[in-house]
Amino acid sequence: MGSLPLDASVQPLNPETFSGDSRAVVDFLTEYYRDVDKYPVRAADLEPGRLRKLLPEAAPEHGEPMEDVLEDVRRDILPGLTHWQSPSFFAFFPMNASAAGFAGEMLSAGLNVVPFMWAASPAAAELETVVVDWMGRLLGLPQRLLFSGGGGGVLQGSTCEAVVCTLAAARDRALGRLGHENIVKLVVYASDQTHVTFQKGARIVGIPPSNFRVVQTSSASGYGLTADAVRGVVDRDVARGLVPLYLCATVGTTGLGAADPVRELGEVARRHGMWLHVDAAYAGSAAICPEFQGYLDGAELADSVSMNPHKWFLTNADCCCLWVANPRELTSALSTDPEYLKNVGTNGTGTPAAIDYKDWQISLSRRFRAIKLWVVLRRYGAGGLRAHIRRHVAAAKWFERAVAADERFEVVVPRKFSLVCFRLRPSRFVGDDGEAVDAMNRELLAAVNASGQTFVTHFVVDGKFVIRLAVGGAMTEMRHVMDVWELLQGKADDVIHRYQLQG
Amino acid sequence: MGSLPLDASVQPLNPETFSGDSRAVVDFLTEYYRDVDKYPVRAADLEPGRLRKLLPEAAPEHGEPMEDVLEDVRRDILPGLTHWQSPSFFAFFPMNASAAGFAGEMLSAGLNVVPFMWAASPAAAELETVVVDWMGRLLGLPQRLLFSGGGGGVLQGSTCEAVVCTLAAARDRALGRLGHENIVKLVVYASDQTHVTFQKGARIVGIPPSNFRVVQTSSASGYGLTADAVRGVVDRDVARGLVPLYLCATVGTTGLGAADPVRELGEVARRHGMWLHVDAAYAGSAAICPEFQGYLDGAELADSVSMNPHKWFLTNADCCCLWVANPRELTSALSTDPEYLKNVGTNGTGTPAAIDYKDWQISLSRRFRAIKLWVVLRRYGAGGLRAHIRRHVAAAKWFERAVAADERFEVVVPRKFSLVCFRLRPSRFVGDDGEAVDAMNRELLAAVNASGQTFVTHFVVDGKFVIRLAVGGAMTEMRHVMDVWELLQGKADDVIHRYQLQG
DSSP: OOOOOOOOSOOTTOHHHHHHHHHHHHHHHHHHHHHGGGSOSOOTTSOTTHHHHHSOSSOOSSOOOHHHHHHHIIIIIGGGSOOTTSTTBOSSSOOOOOHHHHHHHHHHHHHOOOTTSGGGSHHHHHHHHHHHHHHHHHTTOOGGGSGGGTOEEEEESOHHHHHHHHHHHHHHHHHHHHOGGGGGGEEEEEETTSOTHHHHHHHHTTOOGGGEEEEOOOGGGTTOOOHHHHHHHHHHHHHTTOEEEEEEEEBSOTTTOOBOOHHHHHHHHHHTTOEEEEEOTTGGGGGGSGGGGGGGTTGGGOSEEEEOHHHHSSOOSOOEEEEESOHHHHHHHHOOOOGGGTTSOOOOSSSTTSOOGGGGSSOSSOOOHHHHHHHHHHHHHHHHHHHHHHHHHHHHHHHHHHHHHSTTEEEEEOOSSSEEEEEEOOHHHHTTOHHHHHHHHHHHHHHHHHTSSOBOEEEEETTEEEEEEEOOOTTOOHHHHHHHHHHHHHHHHHHHHHHHHHO | OOOOOOOOSOOTTOHHHHHHHHHHHHHHHHHHHHHGGGSOSOOTTSOTTHHHHHSOSSOOSSOOOHHHHHHHIIIIIGGGSOOTTSTTBOSSSOOOOOHHHHHHHHHHHHHOOOTTSGGGSHHHHHHHHHHHHHHHHHTTOOGGGSGGGTOEEEEESOHHHHHHHHHHHHHHHHHHHHOGGGGGGEEEEEETTSOTHHHHHHHHTTOOGGGEEEEOOOGGGTTOOOHHHHHHHHHHHHHTTOEEEEEEEEBSOTTTOOBOOHHHHHHHHHHTTOEEEEEOTTGGGGGGSGGGGGGGTTGGGOSEEEEOHHHHSSOOSOOEEEEESOHHHHHHHHOOOOGGGTTSOOOOSSSTTSOOGGGGSSOSSOOOHHHHHHHHHHHHHHHHHHHHHHHHHHHHHHHHHHHHHSTTEEEEEOOSSSEEEEEEOOHHHHTTOHHHHHHHHHHHHHHHHHTSSOBOEEEEETTEEEEEEEOOOTTOOHHHHHHHHHHHHHHHHHHHHHHHHHO
8 A cells, every 4th residue: 555645735834935925924924014094984975886896706716826816815805904903993892902812812812722622722712711710700709600719711703792692591591491492482671772683682592572671771870771770670570570690780881881780780680589690791891990890799599690801801703701600500501512522531521621622612613712812911911001001091081171171072972981972063053953963973974984084983871863983992092092083073063153153 | 394214124014124124934835744653742741830930021122034944833832732733633624734725825925915895905805705606506506505606605713603603694694683672582502512602603693592492312313313303302492482593404423423314403593583604614625526515404494504624624723614594694783984984985784795894703803814715726626626625535434443343442433434433332341331431542542642653633422432544634645544454453552452451
């Protein structure tokens, strides 16, 4: 039996090719970061289908050099992107890239191990247990959510995944008592400010859409969900024979940056045996600064807490920390144990020494995200990360003051973190005509975004159109916030002038 | 109002720091690939908790230089990893890294855009529609699964996610007709060879665990699921008033690499209004070669098909292609439309020109995976990728012949792709004592893996312990397969010798 020589034409990990191609991409990205503020921030004015038309119908038959590929990225793709890393991107929430986050991502992608079970890459699983404990401590989370206190954490791809997992755990905890047929009685509670992913997640795990309660908030509580409001809705459901299952408290809502009172809501949840999840996707990062940890007060009443280092914590996408007080509740909803995984001597889930993370998440396969978050924490240190958070909070504070000091504008909700919600409110031109005010704000936002100099998004609360400025980009400095304020003022002049001519 | 200077100590995307740190990691990984065959392939013999003990209890307060971080990776982490990129890794299924996949991952992580809606990064969403069509055509999928034919595709993180999404779509299609209370009547069908993720997925979407049918296969059909077997089980369920919901056909099962007959199963599914999903996670890659496309014959009867470029298609983790025949069924189960996403003028889902991919998956946020798969396809071309597949198939064929020619061994199931399932079968020493044969094979596998020279895993079928050799590593060449065969032969001698002494 002789040796059949394999086709040597593709050598996918030839070290020289690897090094050459990778360096070319590093140079490409270095140039991109240097120039990113020269691109229009938002690319939404493109004609749909533009890129599709530029590209061939089928994959090429023959391989092409990396330079050609990068040239096509430069020519065809970059002009069609919204530049989330632009220092003048203030839309949605930030999605931080950083040198350390990128280095960590490279290590994850390069080693390309799959820590689905402890033994499938022991150091990867253990690093994850260490890093989630580090993060939990930085945020001031109660000991019971950390491995060192009997709870534990996992790194998932998104809050949405974390929500599906915790909803499934809560559901199975309840159905274990009630029987599966009672799935139609389970009710999930959130506020009108809660991220829509909870509604989607509840639907995914089989809760009837009619059993998702959207509890109203108001300006009186700063759009936080009050315990009183939850109690009222829960009592009505219980009287109808329904079963309260799951309550979501948000620290830093997507629309307005509001914060629900975790302790109060936790007490309601306890009384009714509900699972309490605390969603701190965006604002959780701020809790590494002691001055923001008060918002997580009461987290010891939570069954689970999540936050996204990939938003405002310098960790390139994707990375979501999920902590649970009782890992067994999570793993009993999500574990699997087929023969083809019995290849490695894991000692089971539930001990920080040897975790099978496949039982803590939806997917079996998973990336080595822990090394990314670990590199971020090592490279910047807690002190550097606090400085990163505080410089954005300071810039947002400056912006809020500037808006408040300009009589043409109003701040709609007091800023808590780095998100400022404001609008044009030139009462002497449009009086109390809400529709006219909204129309002016729509015009203002459209004009600002059409300039290409920034990208800012909106929200609607109590029927009012509100402009959101979310400070937090990795390259965003005070001067970018000052620039966008100058731009807003100029465009506001134009809009008001047009209304004056009409009026 | 003056300018408050921001703290300049952390400059997360300073181009010089970015370039320096990134080049250091490229050099680190280049060295890693050069030396990867010097590490013990499997790290499972470590004491659990080893790394946890080495690391401090808390994140550092001050940032540290990248060299220190990389030195710690080298010293503390690498020895604790199982080296999935070793050319002698034959365990589970391959998890390909490549220079192109890595370059694509770097572009994705570096640009760090979030194409959850078309307008949140138009070119990223459009590139995804192009790349999934390219892939579908390479695999010879029917037109109706491609955007160009009214269907369409999406890149997710894993088959598990894809399965949850298709199960939710199938469930909601059925419940729309039956009412939500009938969720307890829905039944999901799979074979005893189907990946456990279907069982987990069905549970996640709220199907009662008792409604998951594991239909038996046998050696007579090469462990493929026969239509007859499915019909029998379905008829019994229907007679009991249950509702057949979803049937999974696998092309290339995890344990044995078996292939279910897609067309036959599709016809059964059609007759009962079931959703047919074709899971080609591993073997789908082979379908870029015309000689393997027959296994997907009948895919025009499928509601959805998935395969993982992150396994055997040179695309670093993670990347799973999911195609659906009717995107509206997927999006009606998964779409959301809150105010804070109405910031960009998308023209809705369902046209390839402007897709809101958030409605095609679990998560709202998502990575720019399309650029990774696109770089792989551009850099290697269809021809290069076929050569990559064929060299592994040729090596597996060589190994299978070698095993068959050695009277101490037997091939347990005929090889279809690049997975060979075999075992020691020295009948003249142990006769028909199944337990003794299993014990010898366990010993053989343990000895081979303990050598550190390779990592091979097992499976159990019909009560028999079977060794699996999955060829497909990016660096795996014929010589590595020959080496592992030599190692197996040597260790087999030792095992047999011990049994001779005992007997």
